[in-house]
Amino acid sequence: MTEVLFLADFSVIKPDPGLIFWTSLIFILVWVILGRMAFGPIQNALQRREQDIQNALDEARKARQEMANLKAENEELLKQAQEERAAILKEAKEAKNSIIEEARNQAKEEYRRIVTDAKEAIENQRMAMIVDLKNQLGVISIDIAEKILHKELKGDKQQEQFVRTLVDEIKLN
């Protein structure tokens, strides 16, 4: 088996124009038919589907985001409401306290006033009593003095002596 024979029989390396012609024709036909009717539409359909999936994913993400936003908003609202409630409660407490305080103050004032009035009344009363006492004491002492004088000034000498003392006293003045 010489090399030459091998080569001569190795017909697949000799390009046959018929085979080239048919290969070209078949390839072009397959190219045109598949390109027009299969690969193009498949590519478009795949792209559309990928777009759809992407859109769906995007929308889901957006919805999730919105949900999260809503939740955050709700929480914010709740927090605000709570704060408001706390504030209102605090205010109410303050109001209550201030009312109580005021009432207490008023009561104190009233009490003080009453006490003052009472004191005044007592004082007035005391003063009146004292005045009365004084008056009575005066009357009593005058009576006593009268009686004493009556007793003392029973004789004229005594009366004269007394007038003398009195005059002395005036002289002293």
Place this chain on the structure above:
Amino acid sequence: MKVELRKLSILVFALVFSFGMLAAQGHGQEQSGESTHEGQDGHGPDSDVSHSYCGGHEEDGAYNPVKTVMEHIADANEFHVWKGVHIPLPIFLYAPGHGWTTGLSSMFEHGHTAVDGYVLNHGRVNRVADPAFPKGEVHIDGVLYKTETVMKGEKEEEKDVYYACYQSELYRLDKPSTVDGGFLGGGITSFYDFSITKNVFSMILASLLLVFLFMAVARGYQRNEGKAPSGVQSFMEVFFVFIRDEVTKPMIGEKHYERFQPFIMTLFFFIMFINLMGLVPFFPGGANITGNLAVTFTLAIFTFIVTNLNGKKDYWEHVFWMPGIPAWVKIILTPVEILSLFIKPFSLMIRLFANISAGHIIILSLIGLVFLFGNNGQSVGGAAGGAIVGGLFTAFMNLIELLVALLQAFIFAILSASYIGAAVEEHDHHDAHEGAH
């Protein structure tokens, strides 16, 4: 359920392969039988074959492995199913000065009838160029094979020559024209063969399969619009998306890839389908289609044309006057770049051709072990041993070839895509070139 399905699929796979092996072996056996029946097909070194030798059916049954393999990987004008059963294929022959001859390959009766001087020689149409040979249908005694020594310049060269025996006269047969210009042992002869050969037939079958399959897939996309893919659609979608995301998009670029996608997809699926068809060892398959230089040449030419027709200004600038390098380097580089324009499709052509034909040759050689070990039918034990060894190795090779069939289609597609990508790429790094000065 899942495990059972897997078991079932493995079983089916094994069955298909063992059947394939059997069929391939049967194919081989039939071949050996054929070589015994073609008695006069001995390759006697004697060039003085007597005319009486012509019609005789002498047994020269020596199994010639190289010849058998070469005949099996060659293209043919009829589809050999098994011994004595051939599927006739349409014949379209053109001889300058004679015109067209059409018909079915069955009209040649496997080399026993000549029609308009055309004779079937080992499944391939040859032509008697001698005008003395009668036109119309005539019975011939057979085809004779000789080696002749011709002087080519100063070298002696042995040449295979076939003769048709008609009424005890020898008429030299011309092989179909080939366009290798004589470099590869072919050349323009007296006629051109535009028949639907075995390769063309297989290619048409594979293409029809491809078209029907993808029509179904495209229909699936129409039907399942807005729904999840189903059935064959989801099966092919994997391949489609793979080629799109791993080949066209990264190689050609986001901007241009959609334009070239049908071409790359067609290349990939076309090559893959005909590769796989070639691996089927029985009737519709078995043709060594992409293992034929004409086919890979045509496919490479398509890549060459598509690439260079779409070459942008930048591409040609990089070919003829590479920017950013000194002028004396440009003078060296430009011829290299121009050469590379042709070397790229050339490498595509050779790679696919060599891979597929090598696979076919290896498998045929392994099957040939049956006849080699069987000592030409003398030793049944040897034949059995050869069948076991050859069968096991063939099964193994078939698995490798399955990988090669897919891989080579992928490589052809990805390289074509990268060449196209380089052609349509718009460089925006001229500033960088300027800066490099």
